[in-house]
Amino acid sequence: MTTRLQHIRDHILAENKCMDMTSPLPSPLTTHVLNTGMGVPGAGMALSLHRLDPVTSAWSLITAGTTNDDGRCPGLITRECFTPGVYKIRFESGQYWEGLGETCFYPYIEIVFNITDAAQKFHVPLLLSRFSYSTYRGS
């Protein structure tokens, strides 16, 4: 199978399995985008969650979504799929600011983090302006 078909297949399988919008159980991994430049939630920002394959060192897409009006993106991953490993969340910061009619120093932002104990809850927020950003490990 070509890599392009593999990518599409993985995307479909990922969305069906790992992104659960119907389960009453919240995702063990959450994010929250705050637009600190304007003092508002970062609503309507495209983002995606990926996991690093430790054998191939390739990233595979788990979930793609867009933040809601509160800057959040529920249902990033199910508890079953959330295994220890290296993950990244990619935030489309350039597109986001372009939609507001502004430029941004950061065309996109990828936060790469290591999950050793997948039984915990992890909150990976992004506080973003046009010329700065920060993140921290929350709960």
Next chain:
Amino acid sequence: MDMTSPLPSPLTTHVLNTGMGVPGAGMALSLHRLDPVTSAWSLITAGTTNDDGRCPGLITRECFTPGVYKIRFESGQYWEGLGETCFYPYIEIVFNITDAAQKFHVPLLLSRFSYSTYRGS
């Protein structure tokens, strides 16, 4: 990477270890430029921060053309050297340079569980 030119690099960085209140000394980092045609990253400079958390000579004025760059900081290795774990195995800050005549400062303020950056001068 020019360590002999009297002209300072138009792009600088500074690593601060905010968890311990010290400069982020001895951190490996690398500067890369994105090829707009192939979308591949090419390494420009690799280095290690000095005792003040800085890495002079990242790029020469001549090489600093408009484009998308990234600085990759080996945060996991850094904290491992201090006997600690870090939530972030590495940190890549990707930024867009439209006016290469300016000076750009891309610092990293880092603890084991958080980091921030901003566009300085």
